[in-house]
Amino acid sequence: MNWIFLGIVLVAFATAAWRQLAFVAVEGAQAPMEALSAAMIASAGGAVELAIGLVGVMALFLGLMKVAEAGGLLTVIARLIRPLMTRLFPEVPPDHPAMGAMVLNLSANALGLGNAATPFGIRAMQELDRLNPRPGTATNSMALFLAINTSSVTLLPTAVIALRAAAGSTDPAGILPTTLFASICGTIAAVVAALWLARFFPVGAPEAGEPAVDRPWVREDAPREPLPADPDAYPAWVSMLAVAALIALIPVTIAWGRAIAAWIVPGLMVAFLAFGALRGVRIYEAFVEGAKEGFRVAVRIIPYLVAILVAVAMLRASGALEATVDAIGAYTARFGLPPEALPMALLRSLSGSGAYGVMASIINDPAIGPDSYTGYLVSTLQGSSETTFYVLAVYFGAVQVRRVRHALAAALIADVAAVVAAVAICRWLFA
Secondary structure, three states, X not given: OHHHHHHHHHHHHHHHHHHHHOOOOOOOOOOHHHHHHHHHHHHHHHHHHHXXXXXXXXXXXXXXXHHHXXXXXXXXXXXXXXXXXXXXXXXXXXXXXXXXXXXXXXXXXXXXOHHHHHHXXXXXXXXXXXXXXXXXXXXXXXXXXXXXXXXXXXOOOHHHHHHHHHOOXXXXXXXXXXXXXXXXXXXXXXXXXXXXXXXXXOOOOOOOOOOOOOOOOOOOOOOOOOOOOOOOOOOHHHHHHHHHHHHHHHHHHHHHHHXXXXXXXXXXHHHHHHHHHHOOOOHHHHHHHHHHHHHHHHHHOHHHHHHHHHHHHHHHHHOHHHHHHHHHHHHHHOOOOOHHHHHHHHHOOOOHHHHHHHHHHHHOOOOOOOOOHHHHHHHHHHHOOOOHHHHHHHHHHHOOOOEOOOHHHHHHHHHHHHHHHHHHHHHHHHO
16 A cells, blocks of 8 residues: 555656646636645545544444444354355364354454454464465465455445445445445355366475474464354254345345335344344443444544545546546446546555545545445445455465465455446446
8 A cells, every 4th residue: 555655646746747837827727736735735634524524423333233243143143154164165174263263254244343353364364274284375265265255245334334424425325235246246256266266276285495484373382362152053054044035135125225225224223222132232331332442443544534535636636537537437437337436446455445535535526425326336346345455465464374376366356246246236226
């Protein structure tokens, strides 16, 4: 992200400087460098205002998610997907700690609990590395796990819904069916790509002179933090029924999405609070605890929003973005990817904070708005995939894997599939 950020700023400055040299002063016309300066100051202030407006909505949704988490919803989902995981990862013993950590990681991702998902994911990689015959090289299980992780099925993209609400959307949860559809397509593509590519990227034997990898997490005397209770899985038929119900939600929300849209947010609050109460959770205290985290998250993203919104504003004010959009936007627009959404589609797999800022700038643009086709599309793109390069860097770095084999290719194929699916479903519903 460092080079991307610097590149955007340099391109914007160079473009504005070139236009400034050719600028002829006209009464009432703003010089290119003056426009660049004004855009930088305005966008920095706008980023802070956006984050402040996001505090309340983020606190609401993370408070509800805390109630659901305290009620054991994470465990319920983990029990549902365990039978599927044992079939996808036959080389991992069903009772191995790696299986439990992977199940909890994907369950947390499905609920949009990114902060909870990352520790489980790192633990899963460390446990998978215990089964690794060639340290420093990704196993098939590692590659498949990370490919699924970057495109995991998203049931509730809380942060995106919150940002849409803060941007004044009349239907902030309207992306639930589109996000579900795109993330399911991306996950299917991830599984197929990882299983297919594995045969072309064999693990191979250790090479002569290959440096040894120090793996303190593998040593028998290494401390191992216990995972949360990992209950037995539901019967396979229950899991199959849950998957069928999940897939059936897509046509239901497509057919009646407009009619039920107004019910979604109030319904989620009632459902989560009722679930927590029935499970014996002190729902008020749990909600307040989650809301505190929501406040901290909203404040924590201010620097990221300032950085990316200022960079994007510089691109727009300099004329560089307009020139790029004019060059390739006409071609992508034919396939349902409007020029305004191009930066989002390109940046999503590179930087989560960058993509988040681009989405914020798009849906807060008065000429676009959150409830336009472009607004729905960029929201779906943000909610239906993970930041591929960040996930691979963090998770592989945690176990010092340098040879990633087919993991990156499978993850990028999943990203492309998610973008295509997002365009297709948004065109069907909102174009």
